[in-house]
Amino acid sequence: MNHEKNLAQRAALFKALGHPARLLMLNLMREHSRHGEELAAILSLNPATVSHHLAKLAEAGLVTPRKEQYYQVYSLRGDLLKKTLMEMVQMPQETLSTGVEQDAFRAKVLHTFFKHGRLTQIPSQRKKVQIILETIAAEFEPGRKYEEREVNHILLDFNEDFASLRRYLIEFNLLARDKGIYWCVEK
Amino acid sequence: MNHEKNLAQRAALFKALGHPARLLMLNLMREHSRHGEELAAILSLNPATVSHHLAKLAEAGLVTPRKEQYYQVYSLRGDLLKKTLMEMVQMPQETLSTGVEQDAFRAKVLHTFFKHGRLTQIPSQRKKVQIILETIAAEFEPGRKYEEREVNHILLDFNEDFASLRRYLIEFNLLARDKGIYWCVEK
DNA sequence: TTTGTAATTAGACGAATGTCAAAACAGATT
DNA sequence: AATCTGTTTTGACATTCGTCTAATTACAAA
Numbered sequence: 001m002n003h004e005k006n007l008a009q010r011a012a013l014f015k016a017l018g019h020p021a022r023l024l025m026l027n028l029m030r031e032h033s034r035h036g037e038e039l040a041a042i043l044s045l046n047p048a049t050v051s052h053h054l055a056k057l058a059e060a061g062l063v064t065p066r067k068e069q070y071y072q073v074y075s076l077r078g079d080l081l082k083k084t085l086m087e088m089v090q091m092p093q094e095t096l097s098t099g100v101e102q103d104a105f106r107a108k109v110l111h112t113f114f115k116h117g118r119l120t121q122i123p124s125q126r127k128k129v130q131i132i133l134e135t136i137a138a139e140f141e142p143g144r145k146y147e148e149r150e151v152n153h154i155l156l157d158f159n160e161d162f163a164s165l166r167r168y169l170i171e172f173n174l175l176a177r178d179k180g181i182y183w184c185v186e187k
Numbered sequence: 188m189n190h191e192k193n194l195a196q197r198a199a200l201f202k203a204l205g206h207p208a209r210l211l212m213l214n215l216m217r218e219h220s221r222h223g224e225e226l227a228a229i230l231s232l233n234p235a236t237v238s239h240h241l242a243k244l245a246e247a248g249l250v251t252p253r254k255e256q257y258y259q260v261y262s263l264r265g266d267l268l269k270k271t272l273m274e275m276v277q278m279p280q281e282t283l284s285t286g287v288e289q290d291a292f293r294a295k296v297l298h299t300f301f302k303h304g305r306l307t308q309i310p311s312q313r314k315k316v317q318i319i320l321e322t323i324a325a326e327f328e329p330g331r332k333y334e335e336r337e338v339n340h341i342l343l344d345f346n347e348d349f350a351s352l353r354r355y356l357i358e359f360n361l362l363a364r365d366k367g368i369y370w371c372v373e374k
Numbered sequence: 375t376t377t378g379t380a381a382t383t384a385g386a387c388g389a390a391t392g393t394c395a396a397a398a399c400a401g402a403t404t
Numbered sequence: 405a406a407t408c409t410g411t412t413t414t415g416a417c418a419t420t421c422g423t424c425t426a427a428t429t430a431c432a433a434a
Contacts, residue, residue: 380430381428381429384427386424388422388423395416397412397415398411399412400411401409404405
């Protein structure tokens, strides 16, 4: 996809702005166009170095060159600079929010604490417990009522300590109970 | 002065934004706060690397950390990102416009073509000729009238080819002539 | 065409940056 | 107090970046 390219492009823009000499050049060009030799003299840099910097700025679309008599004159492209940092940082939702984000963390946690479909250990961090319990709670059909021994039976598939699991599920508000009848909480 | 620090700070901000992993982190934090381990899992990076990136973002003032249970949770500082690129690039006038800009180029040109107060050669680039001639024209008192032989005498101090200099000065509109009388043009 | 001048490229080299493994740290849980 | 776990630091290594000199290129001026 072009998301990668897009990402690299954005990074390149900021990278182009991330050097003192180049910031100074842009400020000088803010007043009027400049040619390489002039910038080199003002900044006390070698013309080759200036050329190198200008290439980066041009590649990022921040300046545009034009020929003029002997000189290659560079001028500022103001339109790009009018955007906010946020606009430049922000990437399309789809690039990130397709659930991939949390899935990576979920997957890691699940892989750590589940072996062959069974819960090997209950993590001590609440965020991880949450993930574990959500996975277990998915085994219960929404809307259906369960007897306590049905609940125990299901939980027993995950770990022999079904009582702790049941308690956790209620504590985390994933399971509800009334008069010995259980049901899973709607999301 | 703090101009230097200011300049380095600005560059550091952009440098912090100039890396794909850090851009992704900011985008992830745009939805909600994140802790290091989570980011490491999502980005498939070593926790140490993530910590390093987060430190750069924090130093640039783009994110702020807070402790939360086991975790160090980082959240986005939106205010900074609201500014435009131009606002971040732009430096106070005084830092640049005190005439230092052009002076550097002038100095270089003058050093190249003047030796011991005498003009060793007339440059072929108009921008440089302009600088040379302005320097020579400064020898004439504003308002005062000069005979042609007085003009020649002054120019002879710079170069034996006084006739060419005189012609150039008029061509560049630095000296004016009427009926054999010369005067320097007001700025 | 020849010459001169600014711009760019190539090459080299030191400095800064990104990455990870391992160790040290900090702080909550037990 | 002892332990466990996420975070940060340290050290090492490869990569990228900034800078210069020297060589090359592109063109305007003569």
